[in-house]
Amino acid sequence: MSQTMRAIDIKGGAGPIEALHIAEIPRPKPTGAQALVKVKAFGLNRMDLLQRIGQYPVPASAPKTLGVEFSGVIEELGDKPERSFKVGDEVFGLAYGGAYAEYIAVSTHMLVHKPKELSWEECAGIPEVWITATQAMYLVAHFKPGNSILWHAGASSVSIAGIQLAAADSATAVYATARQDEKCQFAVDTLGATAAFNTETQDWVAEVLKATDGKGVDIIIDFIGAGYFQQNLSAVARDGVVVTLGLMGGSKLKEGTDITQLLIKRVTYVGSTLRSRDEEYQGKLRDQLVEHALPKFKDRSFKLLIDKVLPWEQIQDGHRLLEENKTKGKVICTIS
Known part of the structure; x- marks a missing residue:
């Protein structure tokens, strides 16, 4: 060779x-x-x-x-x-x-x-997207059946995986955001999201609060970073978790950002990456993927x-x- x-x-x-x-x-x-x-x-x-x-x-x-x-x-x-x-x-x-x-x-x-x-x-x-979604949802956010969850960038590969994982594991509601109506429709019609909101034309925080009777969502998986920090605090439920996986909307908070709800709601706001994790940690995620997702890949339950x-x-x-x-x-x- x-x-x-x-x-x-x-x-x-x-x-x-x-x-x-x-x-x-x-x-x-x-x-x-x-x-x-x-x-x-x-x-x-x-x-x-x-x-x-x-x-x-x-x-x-x-x-x-x-x-x-x-x-x-x-x-x-x-x-x-x-x-x-x-x-x-x-x-x-x-x-x-x-x-x-x-x-x-x-x-x-x-x-x-x-x-x-x-x-x-x-x-x-x-591997990258399904393991990342699994890590964020289960190991970091501690998702349990009966939780509600919101995936930002709803047509991104990680959210495509995450929306399906949440829907299959008995989430009470699965929400998504995107910047185009077509992508919002895709999240609902193709992936099974409960509802999706266009961040360019809708007040997505108001829509989330309306859909949850003012409670907010238990878990938010975010790829935007600083750009959605304030809105995430408004949209997350009491004792909720916000997991930041990316910084597409920047890394510097806007002047005047108010973190009061972080305290009042007892919000857990956590960042996470996968690539920097050690081999043992990634291996456990691989095993979880094989056990829970691989059968659904094979029978096409997961797209x-x-x-x-x-x-x-x-x-x-x-x-x-x-x-x-x-x-x-x-x-x-x-x-x-």
């Missing part, structure tokens, strides 16, 4: 979309619990855009190559892999980086056997929505699609 491989690289180490190109780099060698996977497809995520321009802190042990989710075939194993994996197995998984490449070395603790019912492209779009599939030679087009913020579902690249 060649000691090199092709991978997406960034000219100058960081830069605009035009800096993305395919280059020849050393092929990784699996050690310990790792497997070397020949990549069939990989998913694109918003963190990739930030990492490309040098604004996303990458774990120290991660390769500089972009990409955290993939599907492919195991070609080699380290000396201490999980017993259930062998050379030739079709898998998908989550990594700390390196998925934009022909090969990736990744812990077997973060691999899942690919079901025959799912395509390579579908599997490549599962795996892909907006666009591109050959990896068109990686620049994939990043443009994410930056335009018009997608409903994953953007996937394939390697032939």
Whole structure:
């Protein structure tokens, strides 16, 4: 086997979309619990855009190559892999980086056997978004059946997963927000949300309070950050939880922000990330995904929505699609 491989690289180490190109780099060698996977497809995520321009802190042990989710075939194993994996197995998984490449070395603790019912492209779009939604909803927000929940950016990949998870696990109500009527309708008609509100044309806080008889929602999963901080405090219920997963609306609070409701409502406001978590933590999330979500992927109870599939030679087009913020579902690249 060649000691090199092709991978997406960034000219100058960081830069605009035009800096993305395919280059020849050393092929990784699996050690310990790792497997070397020949990549069939990989998913694109918003963190990739930030990492490309040098604004996303990458774990120290991660390769500089972009990409955290993939599907492919195991070609080699380290000396201490999980017993259930062998050379030739079709898998998908989550990594700390390196998925934009022909090969990736990744812990077997973060691999899942690919079901025959799912395509390579579908599997490549599962790990990051479904595990992130699972983490935010259960481990961080401590969701229980009977809770109500609101997912901001309702047509984003994580919210697509989260809305379905909440609806399937007996939430009393599942709300969503989006910036387009089409995306709001999509959240309700396709994903099963109770209601969705257009943040451009509606007072979404007033709509949430109206829908909940003034109580507010028990859990809010937020990707906007500072831009929705004040409104989240108004929309969350007493003893509610707000989980911040992104800062699309900025990181600096507006002058005059009033945190009184944080105290009066006893709100838990917490930030969370997945990529910086250790392997043991991520492995537990993988197990939870396999137990609760994988059967529903296989029987199609859960929808795996892909907006666009591109050959990896068109990686620049994939990043443009994410930056335009018009997608409903994953953007996937394939390697032939």
